[in-house]
Amino acid sequence: MLGDVRLRGQTGVPAERRGSYPFIDFRLLNNTTHSGEIGTKKKVKRLLSFQRYFHASRLLRGIIPQAPLHLLDEDYLGQARHMLSKVGMWDFDIFLFDRLTNGNSLVTLLCHLFNTHGLIHHFKLDMVTLHRFLVMVQEDYHSQNPYHNAVHAADVTQAMHCYLKEPKLASFLTPLDIMLGLLAAAAHDVDHPGVNQPFLIKTNHHLANLYQNMSVLENHHWRSTIGMLRESRLLAHLPEEMTQDIEQQLGSLILATDINRQNEFLTRLKTHLHNKDLRLEEVHDRHFMLQIALKCADICNPCRIWEMSKQWSERVCEEFYRQGDLEQKFELEISPLCNQQKDSIPSIQIGFMTYIVEPLFREWARFTGHSALSESMLRHLSHNKAQWKSLLPKQHRSSSAEHTGPGTENQEQTGTEGDAP
Numbered sequence: 001m002l003g004d005v006r007l008r009g010q011t012g013v014p015a016e017r018r019g020s021y022p023f024i025d026f027r028l029l030n031n032t033t034h035s036g037e038i039g040t041k042k043k044v045k046r047l048l049s050f051q052r053y054f055h056a057s058r059l060l061r062g063i064i065p066q067a068p069l070h071l072l073d074e075d076y077l078g079q080a081r082h083m084l085s086k087v088g089m090w091d092f093d094i095f096l097f098d099r100l101t102n103g104n105s106l107v108t109l110l111c112h113l114f115n116t117h118g119l120i121h122h123f124k125l126d127m128v129t130l131h132r133f134l135v136m137v138q139e140d141y142h143s144q145n146p147y148h149n150a151v152h153a154a155d156v157t158q159a160m161h162c163y164l165k166e167p168k169l170a171s172f173l174t175p176l177d178i179m180l181g182l183l184a185a186a187a188h189d190v191d192h193p194g195v196n197q198p199f200l201i202k203t204n205h206h207l208a209n210l211y212q213n214m215s216v217l218e219n220h221h222w223r224s225t226i227g228m229l230r231e232s233r234l235l236a237h238l239p240e241e242m243t244q245d246i247e248q249q250l251g252s253l254i255l256a257t258d259i260n261r262q263n264e265f266l267t268r269l270k271t272h273l274h275n276k277d278l279r280l281e282e283v284h285d286r287h288f289m290l291q292i293a294l295k296c297a298d299i300c301n302p303c304r305i306w307e308m309s310k311q312w313s314e315r316v317c318e319e320f321y322r323q324g325d326l327e328q329k330f331e332l333e334i335s336p337l338c339n340q341q342k343d344s345i346p347s348i349q350i351g352f353m354t355y356i357v358e359p360l361f362r363e364w365a366r367f368t369g370h371s372a373l374s375e376s377m378l379r380h381l382s383h384n385k386a387q388w389k390s391l392l393p394k395q396h397r398s399s400s401a402e403h404t405g406p407g408t409e410n411q412e413q414t415g416t417e418g419d420a421p
Contacts, residue, residue: 013247015227076100084112094155105154107134122175133232140191147316148192159297160185168368172280184253187225195323215258222254256291257298269363302353303377309384317345346388353385
């Protein structure tokens with residue numbers, strides 16, 4: 001029935017049923033002040049079942065909403081094609097590309113990259129089925145989210161493509177590694193509700209209960225991706241053992257983006273680089289570096305050119321502030337970084353760069369042998385940090401020189417409490 005949360009496929013890996021996205025009706029939060037729960041289980045089940053049905057009904061009727069590229073003006077198509085010829089450049093403007101493709105940046109980008117890397121031929125993929133799957137992924141991102149939407153997924157995918165081309169890594173990668181990296185990047189935040197894990201936990205959301213408060217969103221992104229892969233039958237022609245391995249590796253990659261595991265991966269990377277014991281001929285070590293590459297791609301916004309980095313910063317903070325406003329409205333404790341009156345965009349970004357981004361990208365630069373791209377990213381990061389410092393409120397500038405801004409204390413908590421900006 002549509003009210004079920006999961007399907008179990010032949011491979012035994014649980015998959016979220018498409019359309020079971022984590023809908024949140026904030027009217028139900030009125031009950032949290034008194035009961036500590038979001039209404040009755042019956043109310044929630046009825047509401048979620050209806051939302052699942054509404055979201056999935058288009059697919060059940062065979063209607064997949066999309067805006068084919070051939071409907072676009074030829075001038076726009078020409079500009080989009082020209083941009084794709086430079087998709088490996090770090091200054092690729094994903095916001096412009098999304099406009100040129102009429103909001104289909106993720107589908108268009110992935111189709112191009114699958115073709116460029118020879119994945120369609122190597123895995124004998126049906127182009128129509130691939131397009132259908134990618135439309136499903138793109139449609140299951142929430143366009144109303146300022147940050148966690150399909151454009152963010154496209155941006156992460158473009159960054160992942162750049163990282164897969166790094167000489168220290170590229171010569172060792174197999175077609176399977178490349179396909180896994182691109183798919184994980186495209187789907188790593190699919191169906192994101194626009195609020196973080198602590199919010200889902202304290203409002204007793206059904207996903208928090210389902211995943212026992214552990215990597216709640218990342219588990220949902222992974223299981224939703226598996227559900228769409230099976231539903232589209234994109235990989236149905238491959239041996240079952242291979243599809244099971246793909247599903248498990250996708251899970252390992254997507255789960256690595258949980259910011260709570262930042263120190264775990266960073267420490268492991270530092271140890272490998274210190275011991276010089278990475279053997280990229282080995283599947284295990286290649287997979288680990290794909291995890292690191294995806295983590296870098298996921299938080300690379302501060303390493304982009306200022307104009308794009310600033311847009312992403314404003315978007316993620318807007319999403320944080322929306323959550324904070326909801327928490328205040330329903331008399332919940334306001335989460336770190338979500339109080340617009342106390343947490344300024346510059347302070348949030350300075351703390352994020354200092355405690356999360358810089359340590360990871362310094363080690364990535366060591367791994368790449370300080371490649372041209374990694375050095376460029378570090379330069380952008382330094383410049384952007386200086387820009388945000390100059391935008392700090394005057395009363396905080398002196399303290400920021402010593403303490404990196406008033407948001408750093410809260411920022412450190414992102415490692416244990418929620419999504420990173």
